Amino acid sequence: MKKIIRYIGVMATLCAALVVLTSCGAKPLSEQNVLNNAKSTNTITWGVKADTKLFGLMNIKDNEIQGFEVDVAKALTKQILGPKGKAKFVQVTSQTRIPLLTNGNIDGIIATMTITKEREKQVDFSNSYFDAGQSLLVKKGSPIRNVQDLNKAGTTVLGVVGSNSVENIGKYAPKAKVLQLSDYAQALTALKSGQGDALTTDNGILFGMAIENPGYEVVGGSFTNEPYGIAINKGQTQFKGSINQALKHIEKTGEYNKILYKWFGNVQGFNYGEAKR
Template identity: 75%
Template sequence: MKKTYRFLGVIGLLGLLIVGLSACGSRKALSQQDVLTNDKASKTITWGVKADTKLFGLMDVKDNTIKGFDADIATAITKKILGKDGKAKFVQVTSQTRIPLLKNGNIDAIIATMTITPEREKQVDFSNSYFDAGQSLLVKKGSSIKSVKDLNKAGTKVIGVTGANSVANIKKYAPKAQVLELSDYAQAMTALKSGQGVALTTDNGILYGMASQNPGYQVVGGAFTKEPYGIAINKGQGPFKKEVNRALKEIEADGTYNRILKKWFGNVAGFNYKEASR
C-alpha cells in the first residue's frame, strides 16, 4: 500500500511539473509582451541611452547616473505617459548593441542619437523625429581638412563608430577615404588624438559635445547630410508608439522640449540653438 501511495505521489509531482512547464512555455517572450501595459503596471519605462556621448548621454562618475539631452527627453516623455510618479530607467547602449537589446526585450525603447533610416525601419519602428542633426567632421585645430571633399583622397583615414550610419555616408561622400571603425566615441576620440585618422565623423550634435571636452579640436565643414533622430520601438507595439508620439507633441507644445534643448545646447559654440528649437 505504501508503495502505491509513493507511486501516486511521484505521478502527482510529475503532473505539477508538466503543468508548470507548459505555463512557462505558453508565456509570451519578453519582446512580444505589450510594453505599454507592462510599463503602466510597473510605473517604469526602460530606455536604452548612450553613456559616452556628451550633451546627449554621458555617465556622471560622481553619482553614477547618465545625464544629457536624450536622458532628459526620455524622463519628460515618461512623466507624460505614466504620470508624475513614473520612473525612467536607463540602460547603457552603444550603436552596435542598441537594436539587439531592444529586439530581445531588455529595453522598451531606444533614445540614443539614432537616425531614422529606411534600413533601420525594416527592423524597428520609429517615433516622430525629436532632433534634427546633420553629419559633420571633427578635426584638430589648424587641420587642412575643411570639408568632406577634402577626405576624398586615396590613403586618407577617417574615424567612425561601428553601427552608426555615418560610416556608410562617408563611403558615399568620400569613397576614396579609408574608414577606421571603432566601437564607441571614447575610443574614436582617442584614435583621433593619436593620429590614426585626420578626422572623426558623426552627427554634428555629438561632435559639438566632443569639441567642448577637447578644446584643441573643432567641428568643420557644416552638415553634409540630414540626420533626424527618432525613438526606436519594437515592431508590434502600436499603442506604446502612439503614446510616445503623443508625449513628444505635448512636451514640444508646453515648452518642456525647448527648456531641455537650451539646457544642453544653449551655450555650445557653433550650435544654432534657435534654429533647432521647436
C-alpha cells in the first residue's frame, strides 16, 4: 500500500511539473494567432458595452447583451467563421476594454471605441464601422445649448474615465470643470442629481440615454469626428484582415445598413446619414 501511495505521489509530482513546463513554454493568449484559435474553437470572443443603449445593453429579462455593435459582431463572426460560427460576448467598460484585450481575455473590442493616434500605440484598429460625433446631453430647458456654453464660470461637465470625450472638452471648453465617472450609468445618475450641468460623449450614446429619459435632450450638434473601429492586439495581421474583409462584405450586401437602421433608423434627431458607412 505504501508503495502504491508513493507511486501516486511521484506521478502527481511529474504531472504538476509537466503542467508547469507546458504553461511556461506556451505563448501568452494575447500573442497567439487569434484567427487560428477562433477557427479551432469556432468562436470569436468580443468585448462589448452592456450599459449603452442602442450599442450594447444588458437585457435583464434574459441576461443577453443587445445592440447595434452586438449585431455587427454576430454578422462579422458568421463571415469569418462560417454560418455556424459562434460569437461570445464579454462585458467591458471604457476602463477595462484594453486591459482585457491585451491580457487575452477577448479577441476584439467592438465597444464605441474611437480610433485615435494615442490608442493606436497600444492596439491595432479595423476600418471604421460607425462615424459618431461628440455632443452634449442636458436637462430640457437648460441654458447650455452648445459646447461654447460650457465655458461659463462654474459649469461642470460629466464624462467617463477612459473615453477621449473628457480630453476633447479640455480643447473645446477649457474653462469647464470636468467630473469623471466610471461608466455611463453613473454619469447619467450624476447629471440627474445635479452634480453636473451636461454629460458629454458620442452622440449615438447620448441619443440612447435621451430615449430612456424624456426629460433630457441632446444639444449642440457634433463638435468632433469620432470614427469607431474594432480594436485588436498588435501583430494580429490575419485577424485584422479578416475583420476588414468581413466589414466590407456586410456593407456591400446591405446587411450592415439593415442593422444600422434597426437600431438608429427611428431615433429622433439622430443623423442616420452621417453615421452610415
